[in-house]
Amino acid sequence: MDLHELLEKTVNGLGFDLVDVEQSPRGRILRVFIDKPEKTGGVDVEDCAAVSDHLSRVLAVENIDYDRLEISSPGLDRVLKKPSDFERFSGSEVNLRLRVPLSGRKNFNGVLRGLQNGTVTLALETGDVALAFDNIDKARLVPKFD
Template structure:
């Protein structure tokens, strides 16, 4: 079983959502971002400790060699990777980078309208004018929420 599948199974089995996994260039540091969508107040230190302790034992059993394991919440500027996330965070501000340019642009920032049939809707405001753009989910290289402070 590959590392991502192992992490997904373990983290979801503990009742959390695996948001992202980052490996250091040599794979010596494993950084895991978890979320608890239904939990009031989000992830706390105890949640991170629970997942960290479980993964430490699992890595020992599975002979996964690493120097450091970090478990944390995804933060306010969390990555958005899954189709379900694009639907879940509809209405929020998002920054998207594409693999292949769409109308000569690779970077977009606007209000996420949601996701339907593999297409991500985005409302942009440029020079005071609003326009709606539809981007193919498969073409999204990176997407991250943009926190709004009022």
């Protein structure tokens, strides 16, 4: 089982969603971003501590070598990676970058309309644009401050 599968299985088993995993170039720092969609206000420090304690034990048993484990919420500008993310955050403003340009353009800012049949629809000021899910390099929510 690879590291990502191990983390996803463990985090999901604890009742959280695995949002993202980052490793430093030499794999010495392991950052794990978790979420709990049904929890009002998102994950808190106690949630992160509980996941950290459990993952520390699992990684030791699986003989995964690292220096530091960091557990965090995804933040207001959370990354969107899974198809379910694009459905869940429909109606939110996103910043999106494509792998291969569409009409000479790689970066898009707009309101996410959702994902259907492998196509992400984004509402721009100039109208809607359809983007292939497989062509999305990075997508993040744009934080809203009142």
